[in-house]
Amino acid sequence: MKGTIHNRDSFLNHIASQLGRDHRTAGITRPAWKHDAPWEVMKDYTEEQLLEVFKKQCRNIHTAVIETSKTQLPGVLKKLVSENGGGPVIIPEDSRFEEYGLTRLLKQEWPQENVPVYQWQAKKREENLKAAETSNFSILFSDYTLAESGTVCVKAKKGLGRALHYLPANYIAIVPRHTLVPRLTQAVHDMNRAIGNGEPAPSSIHFISGPSNSADIEMNLVVGVHGPLQAFYVLV
Amino acid sequence: MALKINEEKFDDRVSQGLQDSFMRGAVSSAQERMYTRRLSAAEELGNWEEWRSLGEQIRQHVLKNLDYYLMQLGENVSRRGGHVFFAKTGAEAVQYIKEVAEQKQARKIVKSKSMVTEEISMNEALIDAGCEVVESDLGEYILQIDNEPPSHIVVPALHKNKSQIRDVLKKKLGYEQSDDPYEMTKFVRGILRKKFMEAEIGVTGCNFAVANTGLICLVTNEGNGDLVMSIPKTQIVVMGMERIVPTMEELDVLVSLLCRSSVGQKLTSYVTVAGPVTGEEGDGPEEFHLVIVDNGRSEILGSRFQPVLQCIRCASCINVCPVYRHIGGFSYGSIYPGPIGAVLTPLLKGYDDFRELPYACSLCGACTDACPVKIPLHELILKHRQAIVEKEGHSPLAEKLAMKMFGMGTASPSLYQLASKLAPSVVSPFTSDGRFGKGIGPLNNWVNIRELPAPSKERFRDWFIDHKKRGTTDERNHS
Numbered sequence: 001m002k003g004t005i006h007n008r009d010s011f012l013n014h015i016a017s018q019l020g021r022d023h024r025t026a027g028i029t030r031p032a033w034k035h036d037a038p039w040e041v042m043k044d045y046t047e048e049q050l051l052e053v054f055k056k057q058c059r060n061i062h063t064a065v066i067e068t069s070k071t072q073l074p075g076v077l078k079k080l081v082s083e084n085g086g087g088p089v090i091i092p093e094d095s096r097f098e099e100y101g102l103t104r105l106l107k108q109e110w111p112q113e114n115v116p117v118y119q120w121q122a123k124k125r126e127e128n129l130k131a132a133e134t135s136n137f138s139i140l141f142s143d144y145t146l147a148e149s150g151t152v153c154v155k156a157k158k159g160l161g162r163a164l165h166y167l168p169a170n171y172i173a174i175v176p177r178h179t180l181v182p183r184l185t186q187a188v189h190d191m192n193r194a195i196g197n198g199e200p201a202p203s204s205i206h207f208i209s210g211p212s213n214s215a216d217i218e219m220n221l222v223v224g225v226h227g228p229l230q231a232f233y234v235l236v
Numbered sequence: 237m238a239l240k241i242n243e244e245k246f247d248d249r250v251s252q253g254l255q256d257s258f259m260r261g262a263v264s265s266a267q268e269r270m271y272t273r274r275l276s277a278a279e280e281l282g283n284w285e286e287w288r289s290l291g292e293q294i295r296q297h298v299l300k301n302l303d304y305y306l307m308q309l310g311e312n313v314s315r316r317g318g319h320v321f322f323a324k325t326g327a328e329a330v331q332y333i334k335e336v337a338e339q340k341q342a343r344k345i346v347k348s349k350s351m352v353t354e355e356i357s358m359n360e361a362l363i364d365a366g367c368e369v370v371e372s373d374l375g376e377y378i379l380q381i382d383n384e385p386p387s388h389i390v391v392p393a394l395h396k397n398k399s400q401i402r403d404v405l406k407k408k409l410g411y412e413q414s415d416d417p418y419e420m421t422k423f424v425r426g427i428l429r430k431k432f433m434e435a436e437i438g439v440t441g442c443n444f445a446v447a448n449t450g451l452i453c454l455v456t457n458e459g460n461g462d463l464v465m466s467i468p469k470t471q472i473v474v475m476g477m478e479r480i481v482p483t484m485e486e487l488d489v490l491v492s493l494l495c496r497s498s499v500g501q502k503l504t505s506y507v508t509v510a511g512p513v514t515g516e517e518g519d520g521p522e523e524f525h526l527v528i529v530d531n532g533r534s535e536i537l538g539s540r541f542q543p544v545l546q547c548i549r550c551a552s553c554i555n556v557c558p559v560y561r562h563i564g565g566f567s568y569g570s571i572y573p574g575p576i577g578a579v580l581t582p583l584l585k586g587y588d589d590f591r592e593l594p595y596a597c598s599l600c601g602a603c604t605d606a607c608p609v610k611i612p613l614h615e616l617i618l619k620h621r622q623a624i625v626e627k628e629g630h631s632p633l634a635e636k637l638a639m640k641m642f643g644m645g646t647a648s649p650s651l652y653q654l655a656s657k658l659a660p661s662v663v664s665p666f667t668s669d670g671r672f673g674k675g676i677g678p679l680n681n682w683v684n685i686r687e688l689p690a691p692s693k694e695r696f697r698d699w700f701i702d703h704k705k706r707g708t709t710d711e712r713n714h715s
Contacts, residue, residue: 003319003512003524005310006332011322011530012303015477018537019300028304030482034293035286038488057502122516129467129519133433149502161517162466162510166459184492184503188484192448195483201449203316203517204465204510209503212459216375216391217417218398219266225374225421226428227459227506 041148042182050147050180051235057150061210062223063231073236074105077172080232081137084170087115090135093122093159097141100174100236122159132167139172140164142233144187145179151209152233153187155202165206171228173208175235238357239571239585241385246569246592253563259387259395263564266394270555273500274606281496291493292610294486295546298478299537305447305480306528312450318512318524326356326531333358333439333472334365336525340470342367342436346428348454348461349373350441351389351549352476352529354571355584358439369439370431372460374424381408387565387573389551390498395564428460438468438521442475443548444490445526448483451511452526455494457504465510471521477528478545484509490548493608497550532584540619544579546609551576553603553613559596568593575603575613579620587624594620634678659691 009023016023042050058065068076081089089110091097097106106117118131132138140160142152152173156162165171181187184207195201212227223229242249253259278284298305310320323329337345345367353359359369359380371380375393379386382404386392393401398415405411405420409427413419440461444453452473454461465471481487487509495501513520536545554560554574565573570581570590578593594617603613645651666676667690672683682688 001317003314003317005314005320005322007322007324007328008307008310008320011324011528012307014324014530015303015306015534015537018534019303020538023307024301024304025307026304028301030486031293031297033290035283035290037281037283037286037290038492040283041281061505120518122518125519129433133429146503151503151507156510156513156517156520158514158516159518161513161519162462163519166462166466184488185485188488192484195449201451203451203513203520204508205451206462207503207507207509209501209505209507211505212457213505214374214421214458215499216373216378216393217401217420218262219269219391219394220398220417222417222421225425225458225460226372226432226463 038183038185041185045147045182047177047180050182051177054145054147054150054180057148058210058233061150062213063150063210063233065233065235067235070100070236073100073174073234074102074109076234077102077139078105078109080172080234081110081115084230085136087137088118088131088135089115089137089139090118090120090131090164090168091139092120092161092164094141096174096176100141120159120161120164128161129163129167132163135164135168137170137172138164138168138228139174142173142175142179144181144190145175145233146183146187146207147180148183149209150233151184151207154206154208155191156204156206157202162204162206165208166212166227169229171208171211171231173231173233175233177235238360239355239581240569240589241566241571242569244569246567246596249567249569250563250596253567256395256564258397259564260562262394262397264561266388266391267555267561270498270500270552274497274552274555277496277500277502287489287493288608288610290489291548291608292546294481294489295548295609298480298482298486299542299545302478302480302537305482306477308447309445309450309480310526310528312448313511313524313526314450316450316512316524318450318526321525321527323527323529323531326529329356329474329527329529329531330358330361332525332527333474334361336470336472337362337365337367337437340436340523342470344431344435345369345437345439346372346431346435346464346468347439348441348456348464349376349392350439350474351571352441352531353439353474354386356474356529356531358474370428370435372428372432372458372464373456374421374458374460377424377428378404381405385566386571388554389549389572389574389576395566432463432467435464435468437470437472438464439472439474440464442473442479443494444487445475445480446482446484446487446509447480449509449511451509453487453491453507453509455491455504456506457499457501459506462506462508465508465521466519469521470523470525472525472527474527474529477530477533479548490609494548494550497548497552497606497608536583541579541583541616543611544576544583544613544616546611547576547580548609549576550608552606552608553611556602556606558598558600558602563596568596575617576611579611579613579616582620591624594618594624653697656691656695656697660693663690
């Protein structure tokens with residue numbers, strides 16, 4: 001259902017009159033930008049070079065990178081969780097958990113070992129928030145991974161909301177190697193092209209670079225303010 | 237907090253700032269760190285000037301077509317189910333926000349840092365209406381419980397040391413641990429986590445709105461803004477009307493410039509682009525309101541001050557300003573301090589209360605060089621001075637008289653010669669060791685903190701004539 005819009009015409013007509021013309025309702029296109037600077041960054045880097053940049057940047061943002069294979073992934077996750085206080089674990093709806101061979105871990109091994117696993121659900125707002133607040137770990141897949149800033153990008157969709165990025169104490173992003181791009185430029189270009197082709201934009205897009213932090217007290221860096229205290233990227 | 241943060245006179249505010257040795261130390265060390273970080277973040281890119289030109293071009297294009305992009309944004313937010321309110325004044329914006337709170341029968345509101353909500357005194361109005369409004373940015377929260385205004389756009393509690401913060405937490409919240417920033421932060425995390433979970437309405441600002449998607453971008457390191465837009469069932473976004481980009485491609489450029497210029501990071505920990513939900517994500521706001529605020533900005537459009545609307549609130553101008561370094565944020569009397577405040581505050585609130593701000597500047601131009609979107613800040617400050625003197629006739633009587641006498645003296649060669657000849661002997665009672673001492677009326681403000689050389693007994697003209705003669709003689713001797 002469409003939302004309401006109040007006072008638009010008088011507001012926009014006034015702006016147009018301040019600009020010395022009539023209100024424009026169509027025909028505006030973006031000009032040719034002077035520079036291609038964003039595309040120049042790491043322009044000809046190979047995947048290996050991007051990976052090096054990514055790993056180096058993750059050290060700067062207090063984020064551990066663990067490299068593994070699809071077959072080793074369940075073991076790596078199990079070790080990470082048990083070494084950092086155990087469960088509960090929260091995950092979104094995402095077919096990639098099955099694709100990456102994690103069904104057994106999530107549905108059998110962890111529950112049997114007293115590590116509760118909660119799956120975020122499309123229509124269960126209150127339960128989702130309560131589970132996220134009490135979870136020790138959230139585990140998600142990165143949609144785009146930005147080498148320059150050590151960032152994972154996750155798009156919201158059915159069964160994948162917002163608070164599971166921010167409420168649990170620890171954050172694990174599974175990073176498929178093919179999601180690695182030089183920087184923000186490639187990710188937003190891809191998403192903007194899809195929008196231009198008529199695809200609806202996700203209701204939220206989260207670019208996350210390591211754990212929450214603040215330097216508000218005498219410029220001292222404190223890691224872990226409102227969101228996760230630790231972040232781990234598992235590169236597959 | 238309104239845009240004007242206190243009623244004291246400018247000179248008194250400055251004196252207080254100059255006497256606050258902790259604040260001055262904190263500001264200069266913070267400036268040093270942020271300046272170095274910004275420089276290295278810019279250098280890493282290798283073509284920073286191209287980035288700045290691109291940022292400037294994007295901002296100028298948006299301002300030139302602001303009505304179009306705001307229309308597009310409004311339609312896209314509405315299409316997604318969000319409500320849009322265009323507010324001509326701060327009062328209209330606040331009234332709408334209060335009505336939303338009343339409709340939702342909300343009592344608990346949590347918010348993330350937003351300069352525009354400070355500007356329109358939103359918190360006070362909601363508190364008067366019986367709501368609890370909790371700032372969730374760590375620095376803003378500390379200031380809120382201590383009832384103090386921010387002194388910096390990005391690091392709002394910069395003027396407070398950790399012992400003072402510990403005392404505030406102890407007095408207001410019963411905190412009993414040390415002044416270790418980690419311990420204090422952990423304590424505040426516990427309190428605010430509860431506030432997030434209980435909140436019925438979340439209020440955020442808006443770093444940039446993306447016109448072609450109807451989404452809002454928030455840039456934080458703490459993640460508080462993200463919790464504000466994840467948990468409460470109703471979200472209200474308050475944006476200054478100029479904070480908009482056409483698409484996410486331009487967002488890339490401006491967010492990159494913002495993060496590097498404000499804190500020297502490639503990206504902050506959290507950059508989130510979000511809007512109304514579809515209802516299938518499992519959380520997020522069920523009701524979404526976007527309040528687009530003019531509050532004096534449209535009067536700047538089309539004027540010679542229009543470039544100030546390019547501002548992306550990174551504070552890099554504040555972080556290089558030598559005047560801010562000495563007098564601190566409170567001296568500006570506005571929530572917008574430093575060079576950007578000296579330009580913007582008088583435009584939004586007039587010269588009556590803020591006529592001194594354009595003079596709180598040495599015109600060194602460091603702010604202009606630092607600005608990531610190339611706002612010619614020191615030139616705009618100079619334009620304010622012109623406007624004050626020429627149009628408003630606001631220059632002090634003593635300054636007018638001094639300028640008139642200077643004009644007369646320099647217009648007449650004989651008067652000028654006489655004055656420059658007499659000057660050393662006229663001022664000699666007030667000088668020693670070739671410089672002015674203290675206690676000479678209008679010169680006091682200068683000589684209290686810097687040296688002022690006395691006029692030399694030998695005038696340049698005499699020196700020149702003498703050397704010219706000697707040069708001619710030397711040349712003859714050599715030939």
